[in-house]
Amino acid sequence: MTATLKDIAEKIGRSVTTVSRALNDYEDVSPKTRERVKQIAAEMGYQPNIYAQRLQKRRTDTIGFIIPTFGPRFSDPFFSEFLAGIGNMASSLGYDLLVSTQAPGNGEMHTYRQMVTRHRVDGFICIRTRRDDERVNYLIETEFPFVAFGRVDTHDNYAYVDVDGVCGMGLVVEHLVSLGHKRIAAIFPDLNYRFSKERLQGLQERLQQFGLELLADYIRISDLTQNGGYQQAKELLTLPNPPTAIAACNDLMAFGAISAAQDLGLVVGKDVAITGFDDTPLAEHFHPPLTTVHQPVYQIGSMVCEILIERIQNGTQDIKQVMIQPELMIRRSCGESNEQHN
Amino acid sequence: MTATLKDIAEKIGRSVTTVSRALNDYEDVSPKTRERVKQIAAEMGYQPNIYAQRLQKRRTDTIGFIIPTFGPRFSDPFFSEFLAGIGNMASSLGYDLLVSTQAPGNGEMHTYRQMVTRHRVDGFICIRTRRDDERVNYLIETEFPFVAFGRVDTHDNYAYVDVDGVCGMGLVVEHLVSLGHKRIAAIFPDLNYRFSKERLQGLQERLQQFGLELLADYIRISDLTQNGGYQQAKELLTLPNPPTAIAACNDLMAFGAISAAQDLGLVVGKDVAITGFDDTPLAEHFHPPLTTVHQPVYQIGSMVCEILIERIQNGTQDIKQVMIQPELMIRRSCGESNEQHN
DNA sequence: TTGAAAGCGCTAACAT
DNA sequence: ATGTTAGCGCTTTCAA
Numbered sequence: 001m002t003a004t005l006k007d008i009a010e011k012i013g014r015s016v017t018t019v020s021r022a023l024n025d026y027e028d029v030s031p032k033t034r035e036r037v038k039q040i041a042a043e044m045g046y047q048p049n050i051y052a053q054r055l056q057k058r059r060t061d062t063i064g065f066i067i068p069t070f071g072p073r074f075s076d077p078f079f080s081e082f083l084a085g086i087g088n089m090a091s092s093l094g095y096d097l098l099v100s101t102q103a104p105g106n107g108e109m110h111t112y113r114q115m116v117t118r119h120r121v122d123g124f125i126c127i128r129t130r131r132d133d134e135r136v137n138y139l140i141e142t143e144f145p146f147v148a149f150g151r152v153d154t155h156d157n158y159a160y161v162d163v164d165g166v167c168g169m170g171l172v173v174e175h176l177v178s179l180g181h182k183r184i185a186a187i188f189p190d191l192n193y194r195f196s197k198e199r200l201q202g203l204q205e206r207l208q209q210f211g212l213e214l215l216a217d218y219i220r221i222s223d224l225t226q227n228g229g230y231q232q233a234k235e236l237l238t239l240p241n242p243p244t245a246i247a248a249c250n251d252l253m254a255f256g257a258i259s260a261a262q263d264l265g266l267v268v269g270k271d272v273a274i275t276g277f278d279d280t281p282l283a284e285h286f287h288p289p290l291t292t293v294h295q296p297v298y299q300i301g302s303m304v305c306e307i308l309i310e311r312i313q314n315g316t317q318d319i320k321q322v323m324i325q326p327e328l329m330i331r332r333s334c335g336e337s338n339e340q341h342n
Numbered sequence: 343m344t345a346t347l348k349d350i351a352e353k354i355g356r357s358v359t360t361v362s363r364a365l366n367d368y369e370d371v372s373p374k375t376r377e378r379v380k381q382i383a384a385e386m387g388y389q390p391n392i393y394a395q396r397l398q399k400r401r402t403d404t405i406g407f408i409i410p411t412f413g414p415r416f417s418d419p420f421f422s423e424f425l426a427g428i429g430n431m432a433s434s435l436g437y438d439l440l441v442s443t444q445a446p447g448n449g450e451m452h453t454y455r456q457m458v459t460r461h462r463v464d465g466f467i468c469i470r471t472r473r474d475d476e477r478v479n480y481l482i483e484t485e486f487p488f489v490a491f492g493r494v495d496t497h498d499n500y501a502y503v504d505v506d507g508v509c510g511m512g513l514v515v516e517h518l519v520s521l522g523h524k525r526i527a528a529i530f531p532d533l534n535y536r537f538s539k540e541r542l543q544g545l546q547e548r549l550q551q552f553g554l555e556l557l558a559d560y561i562r563i564s565d566l567t568q569n570g571g572y573q574q575a576k577e578l579l580t581l582p583n584p585p586t587a588i589a590a591c592n593d594l595m596a597f598g599a600i601s602a603a604q605d606l607g608l609v610v611g612k613d614v615a616i617t618g619f620d621d622t623p624l625a626e627h628f629h630p631p632l633t634t635v636h637q638p639v640y641q642i643g644s645m646v647c648e649i650l651i652e653r654i655q656n657g658t659q660d661i662k663q664v665m666i667q668p669e670l671m672i673r674r675s676c677g678e679s680n681e682q683h684n
Numbered sequence: 685t686t687g688a689a690a691g692c693g694c695t696a697a698c699a700t
Numbered sequence: 701a702t703g704t705t706a707g708c709g710c711t712t713t714c715a716a
Contacts (some may be wrong), residue, residue: 004709020711030685047460051402053693055393065441067429072640074426075623077417083425084416087409087443087701091453096462099407099441101429111433117389120438124424159401189361226627259627281417282594285568286603287629298414338698346693357703362695372701394693575707 003044012040026045044305062096063308065119069101070127070223076252077280078297082149085124085301093309095122114320116120116144122312125149125304129160129194147320148302150194159311161304161322165195165277168293168326169202169247172275176245177210178332181273185218185243187232187253199249199277218243222253229256237264237272244272245334251276251283254290258333273334289331295326298328345386353384365390387417404438405650406463408453410470411443412565418594419622420639423431428467428641435651437464451476458486464654467491467646471502471536487648489662491642492536501653503646503664507537507619510635510668511589514617517633518587519552521676523615527560527585529574531593541591542618560585564595570632571598579606579614586614593618593625596632600675615676631673638666 005023005043009016014033022029023046042044046330049178054060062129065086083099090097096325102108112135115121122145129150136303139146148160176184184207191197204214211282220236222228229248233256236243248254261268268274269288276283276292283290307320347365351358356375361610364371364379365388371379382388396402409421432439442462444450454477457463465485465683468477472618481488482500490502490609518526526549533539546556562578564570571590575598578585590596596618600610608614611630618634620626648660 002461006709010691016710017712018686022707024711028685033685035627045459048459049397049455050462050690053711055391055694055708056398056710056712058692060393062685063678067425069426069429072426073423073623074640075419075423077419077422079422080419080425081417083409083441084411087411087441091442093443097441097450099429099439101423101426102433102434114389118392119344134648197364228626231626255624255628259631262629265584272702281415282568282597282624284574285598287601287604289601294397296415299423304451331701348693359695359704360702363702366695370701391693394708395695397692397696397710398696401710434688523714 003041003046004049008037008040008044008046011044012036020139034265036333047234058119059154060096060119060122061094061123062098063090063312064098064115064124065304066087066098066100066108066124066126068104070103074101074274075224075281077335078250078278081280081297082127082301085298085303086305087301089302090309093120093306095305095309097219109138112138116142119252123147124306125308130192131194131197132192133194138166145308145312146313147304150302151198157319159320160306161298161307161324162194163295163324163326165198166202166205168277168328170206171200171293171326172247172277172291172327173203173206173210175330176247176273176275176334177207177212180221181244181245181275182212182244183218183241183243184212184247185220185236186214186247186249187220187222187229187236187257188249189224189228190221197250203247217299224250224252226252226256226259228319229253230260232257233257233260233274234264237261237266245274246272247275249277251278251290251292254292254333255282256288258286258288258290269332270333275334279329282329283329286333288333291331292329294327294329300302300324344391345383345388346391347388347563350382350386350388354378354531370671377671388491400461401440402461402464404440404463405432405647406440406442406457406466408444408450408466408468410446410450412445413561416443416565418566419624420592420620421620423639424469424643427640427641427645428477431644431647432651435648437651439602444471454480459486465650467650472534473513473536473539474534475536480628482503482581483661487654488649489646491646494536499661501649501662503642503649503666505642505666505668506539507540507668508544508547511628512548512621512631512669513635513668513670514589514619515548515552517670518589518615518617518676519549519554521587521615525560525583526554526556526587526588526589527562527578527587528556528591529562529564529571529599530591531566531570531576532563538591543564545589549656566592566594568594568598568601571595571601573598573603575599575616576606579603579608584614588614589617590642591619591633593622594622595633596634596675597624597628600630600632611674611677617676621671624677625671626673633673633675634671636669636671642666643665653661656666658673
């Protein structure tokens with residue numbers, strides 16, 4: 001089917017070895033032969049068999065990305081952007097990207113283990129790290145290369161890129177407080193996500209610095225979807241003593257919260273303030289435009305991928321850890337006034 | 343590093359061949375040997391070297407998915423859902439998913455060609471087909487297995503799954519007309535996308551059946567993003583003679599259009615009706631909730647993948663073509679009244 | 685400057 | 701029921 005080294009070798013009456021060397025620009029091939037080989041190879045449309053190369057070289061030039069999905073209606077704009085970041089970097093560096101989708105749990109770990117023991121990929125990219133993250137534990141334990149988007153509680157000796165959630169939520173609180181809010185509520189996903197815990201911590205700490213407190217009743221846990229945000233916001237806003245502001249842990253939840261508020265006849269940005277986190281493209285075009293914390297997701301994807309490949313290629317054990325300071329995007333979901341809330 | 347067949351063979355004093363056969367449940371191995379081999383293999387944590395297998399079998403058990411991306415802010419909720427559909431099906435059928443992200447154009451075709459000539463994958467999944475689609479042309483020409491989500495103008499002899507866009511837009515028109523709208527505008531992406539042309543055609547045809555017409559000035563072309571929808575809607579709605587309804591080609595554009603209307607102080611669902619296409623999870627929680635055409639994106643992803651793998655495995659040339667009838671999700675972005683527009 | 689030979693880990697045709 | 705041999709396509713000693 002495809003031309004092989006052997007085909008070329010036969011055609012020009014040289015050995016397979018020589019052809020291989022010529023094609024790989026070894027020094028010890030006469031310029032004439034090299035020329036000829038290359039030309040014939042081009043003519044025959046020769047393409048190296050990647051599996052033969054990998055078998056021989058014991059390298060896969062592939063990186064693995066196992067996307068944590070939750071049910072069929074998996075549709076977080078965050079992922080496509082992150083994926084694009086990884087994908088473009090990987091291909092520009094000559095790496096393949098092997099993607100798998102698995103809900104967190106047994107299937108997920110099984111997939112990791114399979115890929116590691118079968119040397120399916122040279123390294124992994126992990127996202128949405130949990131505080132005690134089985135994936136991270138496993139990968140560190142087996143000394144398998146990986147870079148994560150996010151930290152964990154249990155280790156610090158691995159490469160990651162992360163956005164400072166404490167700081168990000170601090171910015172949110174500052175903004176809200178400056179607007180006169182005192183009764184601030186939070187809608188967050190499972191606190192076993194490291195980013196969730198961290199952002200909540202940022203919220204609480206900063207609130208405390210302002211002499212404010214996050215009431216137990218104002219902390220709502222739900223899943224990372226609009227629906228989650230919707231349900232919890234509805235409950236919050238129908239409390240006898242409802243909050244005047246809601247900080248959601250991501251944009252999706254914030255969208256849901258806005259929707260809930262509006263369904264209750266409230267004007268978001270006036271009757272209630274709502275904030276997000278991510279700054280997905282939609283945030284800007286939501287109604288009202290969502291005040292949120294910007295994360296450069298695409299760039300983070302690229303960086304994570306680049307760091308991983310560098311680590312794979314150099315085999316170095318230098319652990320690169322990047323911390324990104326987030327930026328608050330002030331839009332209209334918190335209003336613009338300084339009116340007094342109480 | 344990892345145990346190989348040879349290691350096992352040596353350990354139990356049998357040949358590599360026998361071990362291989364035992365592991366693959368061939369008949370001609372004594373039950374005793376088979377048992378013993380399997381046990382030792384498990385003990386040693388044997389995992390077949392996938393590249394050796396592939397080299398030998400001349401099959402990759404991998405399917406390729408090249409995602410058309412447009413710039414870094416690539417964040418269409420459509421894709422993550424589709425990807426999850428493919429991913430889950432692929433892994434449940436024992437296939438790997440090789441993903442690449444490429445903007446349509448040279449890089450994209452180059453990637454296809456590379457993967458084909460290098461036998462990098464067993465087949466492709468293509469989405470967002472163009473009316474004259476280079477990818478489809480190439481894949482048909484080279485007789486390389488693929489399944490597309492979407493039809494093309496130039497061929498009909500290939501496997502695809504598609505949603506009936508003519509019908510879908512027909513539903514939209516019906517709804518709009520029933521609500522009394524006469525001045526209906528359209529915001530669409532490049533009409534070289536087959537689905538774009540088709541949906542527009544559905545719009546026009548159905549309109550005609552009602553004795554209505556789509557004014558040239560009411561047809562706006564832009565890109566498939568909120569931003570695109572926003573810009574065009576703004577222009578449309580500030581026309582001397584603005585439309586009373588806008589049909590967008592996908593949800594993202596519709597979201598942008600809603601945003602534009604609201605920025606102009608219009609109440610969507612009352613002053614102007616806006617519709618989408620896709621029914622992404624967000625549509626339901628938008629404000630107002632978006633009336634849109636539902637596509638079962640996750641299921642389509644699964645189906646496409648399943649059909650592809652079936653085709654790869656059976657080598658059959660039976661061309662499966664599935665047409666999905668879409669459903670209109672009536673929500674509030676067109677209002678609920680029968681008031682007269684003019 | 686070139687080639688022969690070995691081997692990456694596996695499967696399969698052909699003995700026995 | 702088991703082993704021998706060959707080969708997938710490539711890279712890499714080692715020798716000439």
